[in-house]
Amino acid sequence: MNEHFRPVALEHASRLINHGPTVLVTSAAGGRRNVMAAAWSMPVEFTPPRIAVVIDKSTLTRELVMASGAFALCLPGAALVDFTHAVGSVSGRDGDKFERHGMAVTQGPVLGMPLIESGCAAWLECRLIPEPHTETAYDTCFAEVVAAAADTRIFANGHWLVNDDNQDLHTLHHLGGGNFARAGGVIRAKST
Amino acid sequence: MNEHFRPVALEHASRLINHGPTVLVTSAAGGRRNVMAAAWSMPVEFTPPRIAVVIDKSTLTRELVMASGAFALCLPGAALVDFTHAVGSVSGRDGDKFERHGMAVTQGPVLGMPLIESGCAAWLECRLIPEPHTETAYDTCFAEVVAAAADTRIFANGHWLVNDDNQDLHTLHHLGGGNFARAGGVIRAKST
Numbered sequence: 001m002n003e004h005f006r007p008v009a010l011e012h013a014s015r016l017i018n019h020g021p022t023v024l025v026t027s028a029a030g031g032r033r034n035v036m037a038a039a040w041s042m043p044v045e046f047t048p049p050r051i052a053v054v055i056d057k058s059t060l061t062r063e064l065v066m067a068s069g070a071f072a073l074c075l076p077g078a079a080l081v082d083f084t085h086a087v088g089s090v091s092g093r094d095g096d097k098f099e100r101h102g103m104a105v106t107q108g109p110v111l112g113m114p115l116i117e118s119g120c121a122a123w124l125e126c127r128l129i130p131e132p133h134t135e136t137a138y139d140t141c142f143a144e145v146v147a148a149a150a151d152t153r154i155f156a157n158g159h160w161l162v163n164d165d166n167q168d169l170h171t172l173h174h175l176g177g178g179n180f181a182r183a184g185g186v187i188r189a190k191s192t
Numbered sequence: 193m194n195e196h197f198r199p200v201a202l203e204h205a206s207r208l209i210n211h212g213p214t215v216l217v218t219s220a221a222g223g224r225r226n227v228m229a230a231a232w233s234m235p236v237e238f239t240p241p242r243i244a245v246v247i248d249k250s251t252l253t254r255e256l257v258m259a260s261g262a263f264a265l266c267l268p269g270a271a272l273v274d275f276t277h278a279v280g281s282v283s284g285r286d287g288d289k290f291e292r293h294g295m296a297v298t299q300g301p302v303l304g305m306p307l308i309e310s311g312c313a314a315w316l317e318c319r320l321i322p323e324p325h326t327e328t329a330y331d332t333c334f335a336e337v338v339a340a341a342a343d344t345r346i347f348a349n350g351h352w353l354v355n356d357d358n359q360d361l362h363t364l365h366h367l368g369g370g371n372f373a374r375a376g377g378v379i380r381a382k383s384t
Contacts, residue, residue, distance in 0.1 A: 015368045018367065019372075020213060042244070078377075082382045131325075138244070138334060167377075170377070173375050174211055175351075176351065177351070179381075182375075185362070187273050187374065
């Protein structure tokens with residue numbers, strides 16, 4: 001549990017991944033659980049809040065997602081950069097990655113997915129929308145967001161609050177090869 | 193034309209949008225052309241390089257993409273923040289947005305799409321892969337990247353070169369409401 005987390009209204013859920021952060025996909029089914037990093041996700045609809053994420057068909061995560069029909073996206077802050085890279089490089093078939101890294105989990109309120117709050121900026125609990133063709137052809141899984149929450153030190157009242165004082169919670173954006181940009185340096189466009 | 197642009201090998205094309213930048217979707221068909229901002233895009237495959245982008249069915253861009261079977265994604269640098277927000281707020285049905293903003297275009301080498309190089313970090317010319325169901329249900333268009341290029345001051349030899357000296361070319365990541373984070377502050381994860 002992270003005392004700073006508060007629920008995010010579902011109509012604001014798409015904003016959590018609107019800016020393209022690398023996410024941690026968490027999953028559980030039949031007594032097993034897993035976490036992997038994924039750079040490829042995006043919202044596809046505001047209301048109802050729907051997202052798409054690419055989960056390779058060879059992964060344990062994909063197996064668990066197909067078994068449970070559910071997963072969560074957790075947004076690692078900059079302080080979790082090593083954890084994020086590590087869980088994107090090793091398979092959950094080689095042992096429980098939460099345990100290996102001593103990572104505490106809480107249980108998702110709607111679907112019971114394992115959620116990481118410590119070091120994360122936000123999470124979205126998602127119910128898979130079965131789309132066999134796109135899952136097979138593009139490893140692209142569509143899902144509806146059924147619950148979301150964020151650390152109020154960086155996202156509150158439906159808005160990101162990115163500043164120099166919360167750099168550890170700035171989202172990570174994978175440039176490749178273990179190099180991540182942080183989303184900082186906010187600029188405001190002129191009104192049109 | 194931008195003298196700093198060089199072709200990007202297709203096997204590296206996914207890296208251009210791996211970190212979730214807001215993109216400009218450019219399109220042309222039947223003597224009309226358009227540009228709109230889109231926050232929702234992602235790679236879905238490395239080889240062949242394939243991407244997905246959400247293009248609302250009500251937009252002129254969607255009409256042109258369906259007519260030509262092609263579009264391009266241009267990655268605006270931070271210096272184009274006002275242009276990016278403006279072309280995300282106004283419809284191309286109300287007049288040519290390139291002309292209104294005095295934006296020069298070059299022609300895509302494979303599909304002839306209008307490309308923006310001035311102020312952009314990179315572009316990807318894309319051939320639509322018709323997927324009527326996902327286009328209708330999720331406004332999600334799949335496509336194969338057939339040509340790509342980048343400004344070598346920020347992307348060269350298949351790698352992003354983000355530093356304090358090229359901030360005007362840092363990609364934009366839309367937080368909502370005209371506020372954009374820039375992808376900067378690169379951190380390197382420990383090897384695992």
